[in-house]
Amino acid sequence: MLSKSERTKQFIIEKSAPIFNTKGYAATTMADILQATGLTKGGVYGNFPSKDEIAAEAFEFALNKVREALRFKIKQETTATGKLNAVLKFYHNYSIDPIVEGGCPILNTAVDTDDTMPVLKQRALKGLQEMLDSLKYIIDQGVKTGEFKSSLNAGHEAELIFATIEGGIMISKLHDSPVILNRLLENIKGQIATRYKN
Numbered sequence: 001m002l003s004k005s006e007r008t009k010q011f012i013i014e015k016s017a018p019i020f021n022t023k024g025y026a027a028t029t030m031a032d033i034l035q036a037t038g039l040t041k042g043g044v045y046g047n048f049p050s051k052d053e054i055a056a057e058a059f060e061f062a063l064n065k066v067r068e069a070l071r072f073k074i075k076q077e078t079t080a081t082g083k084l085n086a087v088l089k090f091y092h093n094y095s096i097d098p099i100v101e102g103g104c105p106i107l108n109t110a111v112d113t114d115d116t117m118p119v120l121k122q123r124a125l126k127g128l129q130e131m132l133d134s135l136k137y138i139i140d141q142g143v144k145t146g147e148f149k150s151s152l153n154a155g156h157e158a159e160l161i162f163a164t165i166e167g168g169i170m171i172s173k174l175h176d177s178p179v180i181l182n183r184l185l186e187n188i189k190g191q192i193a194t195r196y197k198n
Contacts, residue, residue, distance in 0.1 A: 021102030062105035080142025095172035
């Protein structure tokens with residue numbers, strides 16, 4: 001059972017996450033957070049020493065929502081092909097229908113904090129590496145079971161898949177349409193069905 005203080009902290013994080021993910025770190029103000037939570041400055045600062053701390057926890061919250069939703073989809077499948085296709089299906093229409101308002105927390109945070117917020121940049125990098133490691137693991141398993149070619153470099157393929165997804169999200173957000181993202185996802189699906197197979 002969470003204490004009152006822990007519940008308040010969680011409430012602040014949950015309300016702040018979509019704001020940071022939509023507006024970015026620099027553009028999000030304490031006034032935004034106060035408005036979203038309905039708390040006083042003392043109510044917020046009594047739980048977090050700075051906006052930086054809220055931003056870091058809000059990023060982790062947003063990333064965890066994406067991670068858990070994606071993990072659930074992947075676990076429904078038993079083959080490496082099925083698991084990779086579940087990832088692609090998860091990101092279908094993602095630019096207009098994301099898990100967390102504002103889009104992909106890794107992409108948004110990486111762009112927003114590039115050289116200005118090293119702590120957040122490190123968290124985004126860690127999140128990115130988790131995603132790449134998960135994709136690499138799935139591809140490696142496909143190679144081990146003979147489902148995929150033994151010549152595949154799982155690490156390189158994981159980078160290609162995730163970079164294509166993130167690039168597709170960015171382009172589609174600029175166009176206010178998921179068409180390009182979805183086309184790229186279909187292209188990856190085709191590659192998995194042909195180039196990956198023995």
